[in-house]
Amino acid sequence: xxxxxLFGVFTLLLLIGTPVxxxxxxxxxxxxxxxxxxxxxxxxxxxxxxxAFAMMxxxxxxxxxxxxMRGGIADRLIRLAAGFxxxxxxxxxxxxxxxxxxxxxxxxxxxxDASAIGGIMIPQMEKRGYAKDYxxxxxxxxxxxxxxxxxxxxxxxxxxxxxxxxxxxxxFTAGVLPGFLLAAALMITAYVVAVRRGYPADPFPGFRLLxxxxxxxxxxxxxxxxxxxxxxxxxxxxTESSCIAVVYALLVTLFVYREMNWENFVEATLGAVRTTAxxxxxxxxxxxxxxxxxxxxxxQATIALMKTLSDNPIVVLLLINVILLVLGTFMDMAPMIxxxxxxxxxxxxxxxxxxxxxxxxxxxxxxxxxxxxxxGSVLFVGCAVxxxxxxxxxxxxxxxLGASVFVLLLxxxxxxxxxxxxxxxx
Numbered sequence: 213x214x215x216x217x218l219f220g221v222f223t224l225l226l227l228i229g230t231p232v233x234x235x236x237x238x239x240x241x242x243x244x245x246x247x248x249x250x251x252x253x254x255x256x257x258x259x260x261x262x263x264a265f266a267m268m269x270x271x272x273x274x275x276x277x278x279x280x281m282r283g284g285i286a287d288r289l290i291r292l293a294a295g296f297x298x299x300x301x302x303x304x305x306x307x308x309x310x311x312x313x314x315x316x317x318x319x320x321x322x323x324x325d326a327s328a329i330g331g332i333m334i335p336q337m338e339k340r341g342y343a344k345d346y347x348x349x350x351x352x353x354x355x356x357x358x359x360x361x362x363x364x365x366x367x368x369x370x371x372x373x374x375x376x377x378x379x380x381x382x383x384f385t386a387g388v389l390p391g392f393l394l395a396a397a398l399m400i401t402a403y404v405v406a407v408r409r410g411y412p413a414d415p416f417p418g419f420r421l422l423x424x425x426x427x428x429x430x431x432x433x434x435x436x437x438x439x440x441x442x443x444x445x446x447x448x449x450x451t452e453s454s455c456i457a458v459v460y461a462l463l464v465t466l467f468v469y470r471e472m473n474w475e476n477f478v479e480a481t482l483g484a485v486r487t488t489a490x491x492x493x494x495x496x497x498x499x500x501x502x503x504x505x506x507x508x509x510x511x512q513a514t515i516a517l518m519k520t521l522s523d524n525p526i527v528v529l530l531l532i533n534v535i536l537l538v539l540g541t542f543m544d545m546a547p548m549i550x551x552x553x554x555x556x557x558x559x560x561x562x563x564x565x566x567x568x569x570x571x572x573x574x575x576x577x578x579x580x581x582x583x584x585x586x587x588g589s590v591l592f593v594g595c596a597v598x599x600x601x602x603x604x605x606x607x608x609x610x611x612x613l614g615a616s617v618f619v620l621l622l623x624x625x626x627x628x629x630x631x632x633x634x635x636x637x638x
Contacts, residue, residue: 225238283465286332320365322358352594356582359387
């Protein structure tokens with residue numbers, strides 16, 4: 213009965229539009245009261261969920277991304293991407309994907325990616341004759357690449373949700389090839405749709421101008437190698453690398469690009485504080501919810517259920533993917549990771565599936581969920597920037613969602629895409 217109270221209250225609150233953090237917290241509190249335990253247990257679990265040293269990396273990576281977004285890095289990355297791929301058919305769509313990939317390696321956030329790249333690219337695409345729905349759909353789907361490549365703070369959340377037993381360095385490395393594969397799939401899709409709609413290609417700027425664009429973008433791109441190289445080599449931890457990222461972002465935007473003024477600095481700081489507060493509140497309440505699931509032995513029940521359905525890892529992974537895709541339509545990313553990890557991690561271990569491999573599967577599933585209503589936060593941001601309705605975007609988003617799901621299936625059933633690179637660095 214306790215399990216029905218937990219999931220029933222959560223589902224009811226979610227259906228009436230309650231913010232997900234409050235859904236998790238109130239459902240946990242209602243279950244604790246029903247069980248006759250002191251309410252302070254919920255607050256202890258919330259505090260415990262947020263009070264982890266590794267969690268310090270999240271606000272600093274968010275802050276570094278905000279600083280770089282307002283300090284001129286996005287403009288230079290878009291210019292560099294335009295030089296490389298703008299001459300392809302539907303050139304600005306290709307530029308959007310490449311720029312999102314480059315910026316994702318700095319921000320680690322899909323929403324920041326959609327805001328920064330979309331804020332620049334969507335108006336430009338409209339001026340060049342691209343339909344709004346195409347501009348928005350390319351932007352929001354390309355934004356989820358940021359979730360797979362370093363410094364994705366969602367990888368850190370997954371590691372913490374798994375009890376800190378999974379290496380963040382391995383997770384960072386495991387997401388690189390799937391991230392590039394997703395970028396390639398979206399570029400092909402953008403090209404095919406552009407050909408069907410008759411969108412133009414921009415002229416090639418020439419190698420001299422391309423070299424200039426590259427040199428001007430190098431200071432920002434170096435941050436990618438500093439974060440990834442430092443964590444992967446063991447020179448510093450993910451938490452330390454996030455602090456280095458903030459210092460480096462300030463130095464680059466102040467003294468190299470010279471576009472960081474006091475107003476932008478304040479906006480970046482306040483933006484990072486707001487985002488961090490929201491993320492940590494969700495993480496804390498999701499931790500209390502996850503603790504109750506463990507207490508009520510939900511993971512064990514899930515393993516037993518899966519084994520009654522099939523003992524084939526291929527079928528089990530397919531079932532898990534379907535469940536995660538459905539959950540992603542109404543659950544935001546951080547709570548989904550924290551709730552689903554303790555449920556499905558014992559399941560995949562029981563079937564001999566690598567936890568690092570599963571981490572990439574979970575992140576990509578949750579990323580696709582960010583572009584599906586009713587709780588598609590990245591889709592909402594893209595539609596707000598492009599000034600179109602969710603319904604207009606959903607009518608033509610299917611080729612891009614199809615490409616993302618195709619990559620998900622490849623990543624799911626070809627473990628080497630996730631595990632080859634981490635094994636290479638060991």
